Amino acid sequence: MAIPQIPGPRGPTRQNMSSTRSFMDGGSTPLPRPATPLIARDAEVTAVVSLLRDSAVRLLTLTGPGGVGKTRLALAAAAEVTTDFPHGVVFVDLSPVSNTTLVLSTTAASLGLRDIGAESLHHRLATAIADRRLLFVMDNFEQVVVAAPQLRQLLDACPEVTLLVTSRISLRVSGEREFPVAPLPLDEPAASKDAGDSGAVRLFIERARDIRPDFHLSAETLTAVTEIVRRVDGLPLAIELAAARTRALPPATLLRRLERRLPILSGGARDLPLRQQTMRDTIGWSYDLLDATEQALFRRLGVFVGGFTLEAAETVGADSTDTADEPQLNTSIDVLDGITALIEHSLIRLSAGADGKPRYQMLETVREYARDRLAAFGEDEIIQSRHAVFFLALAEATGWELDRRHLPDKIQQLEADHDNLRAALDWLAHRGEPEAFLRLARSLKMLWIFHGPHEEGRAWLEQALARAGEASPLLRSQALYVLGVLAVNQDDVGRAEACFTDSLALAQVHGDLDGVAHNWFGLGLVAMHRHQFIEATTHLEAALATARQLDDRVLASVRSGLALSFLGASAHAQGALAEATSRFEAALLDQRLVDHRWGIGLSLIGLGYAARDRGDLVRAMALFTEGLAPFTEIRDQRIIALALDGAAGVAIAWGQPERAARLLGAAMSMREADGLPVEPAFLATHDRDVAAVHAALGELRLAACLAEGAALPVAMVENDFTTVAVPPPGSVPRTPVLNHVDRFGLTPREVEVLSLLGEGMGDREIAETLSISERTAGNHVQHAMQKIGVDSRTAAAVFAVRHHINEHPLMGA
Numbered sequence: 001m002a003i004p005q006i007p008g009p010r011g012p013t014r015q016n017m018s019s020t021r022s023f024m025d026g027g028s029t030p031l032p033r034p035a036t037p038l039i040a041r042d043a044e045v046t047a048v049v050s051l052l053r054d055s056a057v058r059l060l061t062l063t064g065p066g067g068v069g070k071t072r073l074a075l076a077a078a079a080e081v082t083t084d085f086p087h088g089v090v091f092v093d094l095s096p097v098s099n100t101t102l103v104l105s106t107t108a109a110s111l112g113l114r115d116i117g118a119e120s121l122h123h124r125l126a127t128a129i130a131d132r133r134l135l136f137v138m139d140n141f142e143q144v145v146v147a148a149p150q151l152r153q154l155l156d157a158c159p160e161v162t163l164l165v166t167s168r169i170s171l172r173v174s175g176e177r178e179f180p181v182a183p184l185p186l187d188e189p190a191a192s193k194d195a196g197d198s199g200a201v202r203l204f205i206e207r208a209r210d211i212r213p214d215f216h217l218s219a220e221t222l223t224a225v226t227e228i229v230r231r232v233d234g235l236p237l238a239i240e241l242a243a244a245r246t247r248a249l250p251p252a253t254l255l256r257r258l259e260r261r262l263p264i265l266s267g268g269a270r271d272l273p274l275r276q277q278t279m280r281d282t283i284g285w286s287y288d289l290l291d292a293t294e295q296a297l298f299r300r301l302g303v304f305v306g307g308f309t310l311e312a313a314e315t316v317g318a319d320s321t322d323t324a325d326e327p328q329l330n331t332s333i334d335v336l337d338g339i340t341a342l343i344e345h346s347l348i349r350l351s352a353g354a355d356g357k358p359r360y361q362m363l364e365t366v367r368e369y370a371r372d373r374l375a376a377f378g379e380d381e382i383i384q385s386r387h388a389v390f391f392l393a394l395a396e397a398t399g400w401e402l403d404r405r406h407l408p409d410k411i412q413q414l415e416a417d418h419d420n421l422r423a424a425l426d427w428l429a430h431r432g433e434p435e436a437f438l439r440l441a442r443s444l445k446m447l448w449i450f451h452g453p454h455e456e457g458r459a460w461l462e463q464a465l466a467r468a469g470e471a472s473p474l475l476r477s478q479a480l481y482v483l484g485v486l487a488v489n490q491d492d493v494g495r496a497e498a499c500f501t502d503s504l505a506l507a508q509v510h511g512d513l514d515g516v517a518h519n520w521f522g523l524g525l526v527a528m529h530r531h532q533f534i535e536a537t538t539h540l541e542a543a544l545a546t547a548r549q550l551d552d553r554v555l556a557s558v559r560s561g562l563a564l565s566f567l568g569a570s571a572h573a574q575g576a577l578a579e580a581t582s583r584f585e586a587a588l589l590d591q592r593l594v595d596h597r598w599g600i601g602l603s604l605i606g607l608g609y610a611a612r613d614r615g616d617l618v619r620a621m622a623l624f625t626e627g628l629a630p631f632t633e634i635r636d637q638r639i640i641a642l643a644l645d646g647a648a649g650v651a652i653a654w655g656q657p658e659r660a661a662r663l664l665g666a667a668m669s670m671r672e673a674d675g676l677p678v679e680p681a682f683l684a685t686h687d688r689d690v691a692a693v694h695a696a697l698g699e700l701r702l703a704a705c706l707a708e709g710a711a712l713p714v715a716m717v718e719n720d721f722t723t724v725a726v727p728p729p730g731s732v733p734r735t736p737v738l739n740h741v742d743r744f745g746l747t748p749r750e751v752e753v754l755s756l757l758g759e760g761m762g763d764r765e766i767a768e769t770l771s772i773s774e775r776t777a778g779n780h781v782q783h784a785m786q787k788i789g790v791d792s793r794t795a796a797a798v799f800a801v802r803h804h805i806n807e808h809p810l811m812g813a
Contacts, residue, residue, distance in 0.1 A: 029091050029110040031078055031137065038076045039206060040184050040199020041069065048077035048179060052135065052162060053084055057177045058155050061141075061165045064181035065346040065363060066282035067237030070166040071139050073181055078137050078164060085162070087132040095140040100147035104154070107136065126157040133160045141167035142345070143289055148173045168286050168346040183234030183363070186226075200229035200239060207243035215246060224251035231258045233363040238279050261365050262372070283369040286345055297338035298347060299377060302370025303387045306419030307351065307361040313339060316386045353416055384427050391417065391424040392436055395443035402446040404554045405596065408633040414447045421447075425460055434468040435475070442479040450636045452674040454486045461486070474515070477506035481518050488525045489638065491677040497526045517546035517559050524566060528680045533570045540567045554594050561590035561599045568606045569681035572613075575794030581610045601630040605643050609682060617650050621724055624650070628721070632714075641667035642679050644721060649689045651724045657696035658705050659720055664690060665709025666717040688788070688799065750784040751805060753777065757793060758800030 038045070051057045062070045078089050092110045097103065108125045141148075148171035151163055155175065165171065170178050184200040201217070204225055208215040217225060228251060232238035238261075245254050262280045290298060300317040301308065308316075314335045339360060342348045347366055353359040362370065374380045394417070398410050414421065421444060428437035441457075441464040448457030461483040465476065484499030500522035507515025520543035527536035540563050547559035568583030584606040591599035604627030612620035628643040644667040651660035671677065678686050694702050709717070746754070749770075756766045767777040785796050799805075 029093075031075055031089055031091050034072060034075060036206070036210070038069075038072050039203045041073055041076065044073055044181065045076050045080065048073060048164075049080045051177060051179065052077060052081050052164065058161070059151065059163045059165070059171070059173070059176045060179060061167055061171055061176055062179050062181050063167055063170050063346055065183075065235070065366060066168060066286055067235045067279060068181050068183055068346075069236040070181050072236070074137050074139065074164055074166050078135060081135065085133050085135040087129075087134050089135045089137065092136055092138045093140070094138060094144055098143055100144045103144050103147040104150055107138070107154075110136075126154065129158050129161055131160060132158070134158075135162045135164060138163060138165045141165050141171070142169045142286070145169050145171060169289070169344050172344075184229070184236060184239070186230050186234050198226070198229070200234045201225055203236060203239050204229055204243045207240045208246045211244060211247045221251045224255045228255050228258060231255070231364065232261060232279075233365055235279075235363065235365060237282060238365055241279060261368050279365055280369060283347075283366055286347055287369070287373070289345060290341070290347075293333050294338055294341045294345075295373070296377075297333050297335065298342055299370050299374040299379065300383050301339075301342070301348065301360075302362065302367050302374055303380075303383045303423075304362075304420055305367075305423045307359045307416070308420070309353070309357060309359055310336065310339070312390055312417075312420075313360065315390045316383060353413075359416065385431075387420070388424040388427045388431075388433075388436070388440075391421055392428075392440045392443075395421065395440055399443040399445060404552075404558060405594070408597075408630070411446060411450055411634045414444070415451050418447070418451075429463060429467070434464070435471045438464040438468040438471050438475055438479055440464075442475065442482055445482040445485070448482075448486055449489070450634050452637070454490050454674050454676070458483060458486045458490075473506045473510055474512055477503045477510070477512065477515050480506070481515065481522060484519075484522045485525075488522065488529055490675050491529055493526050493529045496522065496529075500526065513546055513550055514552075514555060514559070517543050517550070517563075520546060521559070521563055521566070524563075524570075528566070528570060528573070529677075531573075531680060531683075533573045533681070536570045537567060540570065557590040557594045558596050558599065561587045561596060561603070564590065565599060565603050565606060566681075568603070568610075569679070572606065572609055573681040573684070575792050575797070577610050577614055581607060584610065597630040598634075598636075601627045602639060603627075605639065605646060608643075608646050609685070612646060612649055612653075613685065617653055621647065621650050625722065632718070637670040637674060638676050638679075641670040641676075642682065644670075644717070645678070645682065645686050645689070647721050647724050648693075649685065652689055652692050652696070654724070656724065657693050658701075659724060660689070661693045661697060661702055661705030662709030662712065662720050663717070663724075664693065665706035666712055666720070667709075668706065669710035684795065746784060746787055750780055750787070753780040754784050754788075754796060754800040755805045757781065757797045758805060760797070 048060070048062070051060050062074055064070050075091075078091075082089050090110050092107050094103065094106060097106055104122050104125060108121055111125070111128065113121070113125060113128060138151075145167065151165070151171070152173045152175065155161060155163065170176065184203065186198070186200055201222075205215065205217055228242055229239055232242055242254065242258070245257075249257065262278075287295060287298065297313075297317050301313060303316060304312065317338070318333050318335050339348065343350055343360075348360045348362050351359050351361055371380070374383060395414070398414055401407060402410055421440070425437065425440055428440060441460045444457065444460075448454060461479055465479055465483070468476070468479075471479075480499045480503035484496045484503065487493075487499060488496035500519045504516065504519035504523070506512075507519060520539050524536045524539035524543060527533070527539055544560055544563040544567070547556055547563055550556040550559065564583050564587035568580045568587060571577075571580035571583055584603045587603040587606075588600060591603060604623050608620045608623030608627060611617075611623060624643050624646050628640065631639045631643070644663045648660040648663040648667070651657070651663065677683075693705075697705065709720070712720070752770060753766055756769060761769065763774050763777045763781065766772075766781070767774040770777065772780075781793065781796070785791070785793070788796065788799050
């Protein structure tokens with residue numbers, strides 16, 4: 001289409017002087033005055049005003065999806081700068097215009113200029129405003145975006161004019177500054193009095209009060225309203241449409257009906273344009289501006305939940321070349337070009353993935369529209385099947401890699417696609433694909449172990465195993481093992497033992513050495529959770545011996561290192577610190593050989609516990625700090641909590657009981673979030689640490705510090721961890737030692753006995769040192785052990801060393 005050229009201004013003529021006088025006399029279209037105040041856009045208004053006052057910015061385009069509030073923002077900003085434009089601020093409504101040749105004539109009409117006489121209207125417009133300091137607010141430009149070069153020509157001819165444009169599509173002309181308008185932030189207020197902190201919630205309240213003046217936010221409605229605005233993506237138009245429903249529905253009922261968003265988001269004000277009276281029409285307006293290939297890609301991308309990568313879009317959204325597996329879709333699509341177009345139309349948005357690679361997302365209201373269109377075109381079965389196949393392949397490939405290497409970026413990739421993986425599981429579960437369903441559930445082992453929720457993983461695996469009765473024995477064995485690990489991590493030892501036992505039998509029958517090693521390891525975990533550490537050691541030794549027979553040397557090192565780490569933990573639980581240290585160090589050799597960072601971190605933390613309980617606190621903190629790093633990368637809450645517990649013990653020994661309590665509280669919170677117990681090998685030392693902090697702080701202060709730690713953001717927890725510091729010589733107070741001893745009701749003689757146990761003495765040496773009978777010495781030892789809650793002399797000796805019993809005042813009496 002030919003775009004009319006605008007010549008530069010010439011000298012005034014009788015006609016254009018008359019037109020200019022008409023414009024100066026008030027013939028222009030003023031800014032509309034909205035009937036309701038703009039809410040929660042102060043920062044955006046300030047930013048847009050600043051850009052409008054910047055002489056280098058003469059074409060500013062506010063872009064964003066339909067219903068995000070571009071027009072309201074433009075009007076608010078324009079109202080703020082009226083004094084900056086002495087010749088006026090003019091509103092140009094382009095919503096009824098679809099013919100691109102009418103853009104400039106509509107602009108001229110907004111100034112009161114009429115298309116009369118022989119002279120070109122375009123020339124008369126340029127002449128009339130050539131030296132005028134004017135701001136044009138050009139609203140709804142997306143359907144006439146092909147006319148954008150005309151705006152550039154207008155600016156070239158009129159150096160004092162500034163254009164503020166609203167459009168769902170960027171104009172893509174030189175000199176354009178784009179300002180993306182995002183939905184309202186979805187802050188979650190902790191209580192109704194904090195609701196004002198959430199712009200989205202405030203907007204809902206105000207619009208609900210327009211209909212029901214008695215509407216107020218209570219503790220009961222806060223949760224429902226917060227979730228409603230989240231469900232509609234924080235889009236102002238959608239929030240207003242939802243709030244309009246409060247005329248007939250209370251928030252809790254409205255929330256339940258928003259399972260399907262588009263049918264409920266209708267019934268807007270009658271004075272709004274038709275396209276803004278329902279969200280379906282608002283999104284449909286953008287959809288209709290796409291060409292056929294872009295519409296096809298848009299529909300297909302609606303299958304993704306929570307975003308997608310370019311690779312996923314190219315696999316799922318492009319046309320298949322393999323007609324043997326599925327019907328051929330009719331539209332030829334270049335996916336990258338299509339995604340670019342959809343971004344320009346504000347139907348998808350670009351974001352950075354955790355691995356730095358680009359990800360793309362649709363707002364949920366937009367995605368629902370896309371899914372509806374997909375079903376209307378009869379493509380939903382094909383595209384959903386492609387989606388499931390893609391994510392099954394991704395999960396299996398990633399699972400294979402994670403079995404051999406600790407790769408945080410791979411874990412993060414699975415976490416980023418957690419919602420897509422759930423959707424694929426659900427599709428396979430209901431489409432008669434039981435073996436594929438079980439394969440996918442099994443392959444997500446590392447995602448559920450590291451990130452959880454454990455309960456969700458268990459539910460999917462139980463369901464998949466029940467449906468896949470004809471699956472291969474090896475697949476069932478692998479799935480049973482994963483289910484067992486998730487169960488034992490939640491301390492469900494009965495279910496875990498049954499899974500490991502059945503899986504072990506299948507692996508032995510079918511000669512799967514890796515499966516055999518896995519399940520001996522699993523049975524070792526079960527025994528540890530039952531505090532049967534001798535039996536645990538036997539099972540873990542069997543796992544170690546089998547792992548060393550594997551032909552895959554990388555896998556052999558990973559499996560051996562894991563068995564050795566838990567053998568070290570079992571030895572620690574039995575008070576054998578030298579053996580524990582030896583096992584953890586041997587594990588490190590295997591794990592470092594293949595750079596298995598998860599295993600390395602676990603072994604370092606184990607060595608930290610051993611060093612701490614030997615009294616080498618400086619080395620212990622160094623080991624805890626180094627060991628924690630890989631787990632913070634992948635947010636493995638279970639092992640992070642183990643490291644925090646260990647550092648808490650150091651803080652106690654260094655006279656920092658409040659810091660210790662905060663660390664213990666943070667660890668407790670992490671475990672509770674996923675239903676995890678304290679690691680059984682370290683339970684006794686954990687309980688003693690809690691008792692020591694209780695003795696130092698008292699009941700009320702301990703509870704307050706635990707709660708404070710549980711509520712701390714991750715960054716502050718890490719700060720508490722890293723600032724556990726060595727106290728100056730002689731500055732550690734003796735009070736914690738005294739209080740700790742008194743807490744257990746130890747007699748002076750029992751204090752002496754424990755101190756001598758800590759020096760490595762047996763009953764005979766203790767009796768000789770204290771000039772008592774060997775039998776009496778033995779009785780004192782037993783009584784002391786009962787009071788401090790240990791079941792072995794070695795553990796009692798560790799207690800004495802850790803808690804500096806030899807420094808107790810009674811020892812000098």
